[in-house]
Amino acid sequence: MAPTPWLRVSRILWLACLLRLAPAVAAAGLYELHLVSDGPATTGAEVNITASLVAGDNSSLALPTDPHSYRFHWVHSPLLLTGKTDEAFRSTIRAVGSAPGDFPISVWVTADDCQTCQPVASSSLVLSVTESIVGKLVITQNASLPWPSTYLTKTVLKTSFVLHDPSDFFKTASFLYSWDFEDGTQMVTEDSTVYYNRSIMGTFTVKLKVVAEWEQAAPAAEKGIVQKTGHFSGSLKLQETLRGIQVVGPTQVQAYQELPMTLNFLGSPPVTVCWHLRTVCLPLEDHKCHRRESVASTAYNMSTIFMEPGDYCFSIRAENVISRTHQYYRVQVWPSSIQPAVFAFPCATIITMMLALIMYMTLRNTSHQKDMAEVADFDFSPMSDKKPEHPTEARCCQMCCLPFLLETPSEYLEVARENHGLLPPLYKSVKTYTV
Known part of the structure; x- marks a missing residue:
């Protein structure tokens, strides 16, 4: 059965619609x-x-x-x-x-x-x-700084209001600006820009009220005053450039003695401090830092110990977000009068041993001389009827001392009398024997 003419027409219209939709879908x-x-x-x-x-x-x-x-x-x-x-x-x-x-x-x-x-x-x-005025508060300084949004104390601040009005809706309006700098300074101007100098570092906020007025024709052919207002504020942190580093500490010290130092930064924290110890004063390079510290205040305490005497120089660099400064500090190190602890124990041991040896030798000599003097009181001649209490000691003394006594008995007795006073006085008679 052949399709009816109306069915053929509907198919053609459907295909035509698909063809028209094809580019848009693609x-x-x-x-x-x-x-x-x-x-x-x-x-x-x-x-x-x-x-x-x-x-x-x-x-x-x-x-x-x-x-x-x-x-x-x-x-x-x-x-x-x-x-x-x-x-x-x-x-x-x-x-x-x-x-x-x-x-x-x-x-x-x-x-x-x-x-x-x-x-x-x-x-x-x-x-x-x-309903309010649209715009923004812009604060800048007449100083060329490498960091954006950086403000310095004791430098003029330029504070301006920038109106956002691309359609010139306020082209016939007159403006009044009320400024508040939070430190008691307030002013009212007709100019959208003012200059202000603040000498105290820290964060503060600038507040501004803007009032715009203009005449507008009313529907009843009468002119009316139209007024719009806007409130704006801007916070900023005033900082001080690093004008220098004050070093407080001794300039002379002995070796092996701790050297305390205090660094006072003349500028705004936080500060990054870097230092290096050399024998000569040279500019400090970034890769030559002995130590790098971040300091949240204007003072930093440090200490070091010198192991060798000589002349030294501290190369110190400090920087904050807006500036950088350098300082040199010379220190003279003298030889130490107190040896380090590593040598104290051996030296004390040697000294103690020497003292003990001296005392031992002294006591030994004293005992030996006393024994010699006591032995001299005995007559070791063969004809003597006086015998020592200990035969062994007598025989020893006879063997060791008899030759000397036989040769110079008078000289030995004289020396014994002078040193020890153990022999009888000179006026006492001394027995003599003839051989």
Whole structure:
């Protein structure tokens, strides 16, 4: 059975619709939509939101040559649309918020000849609308510093208010600025920039109140005064550059004696200190640091012990986030009068042994001389009838001492009398024997 004419027509229309959908489906995911705005905005001020169609990051496709191949669709309610501009692969709308709040804005892109087809790209953002003035407080210094957001004491601070008004909503308004620097200094100016000098380091906050007034025509052809305000603040930390390092400590010390030192930093902490000990004063290099310490105060205590006498020089470097300084400190080391502990025990042992040996020799000599004097009191001649109490000792003395006594008896007795006084006095008669 042949198909009816109406069935053939429906099939043709269905195939035609698929052919029209094919490019849009193939393009889906190959492009991206970038959405930006110049918000936040003040109520009543006009805001620009721009959407741009670009090729995706993972896509090597280029945009079509015909700039009118795609159409942008916006959703911006409850913002009031005041204008729209379409360019090549870009669309911009202008809207006004009559009430404060956060408002979502969405946009998607479709093929120009198939607006009901699947979007090739989409994006969204949230626009903030406020009743107050929109802007920011900027604080700078008239000093060229290598680190950003760095502020110095005793240097002029330039404090400025920058108004955010891309639509020139406040072009007819007059402004009044009230400044508060938290140290009792307050001022009111018509200029958006003031200069301030603070000599105390630390963190403080600058507060600013901005008032804008202008005339606006009322619906009843009467002019009214419109006023808007804004409150802003900015915190900053004032620091001092390192003007030098004061070293407190002795300049002369003995070897093997501890040398205490105190480093006083003339500047703002935290400070990183690095030092190296040399025999000459030379600039300190980064890889030559003996020790690197982080100090949270303006003082640092350190100590070292010198093992050898001589002239030494401490090369000291300190730096904080804004500056760096160097210092040299000379120390003269004298030979130590007290030997180190490693030699004390051997020396004490030797001295003790020497003293013991001397005492032993002295006692031994004294005992020996006493024995000799006592032996001299006996007559060891063969004719003598006086015998010693101990025969063994007598025989020993006869063998060792008799030859000397026989040769010089008078001289030996005289020496014994002088040294010990153990022999009878000279006036006492002495027995003599003839052989």
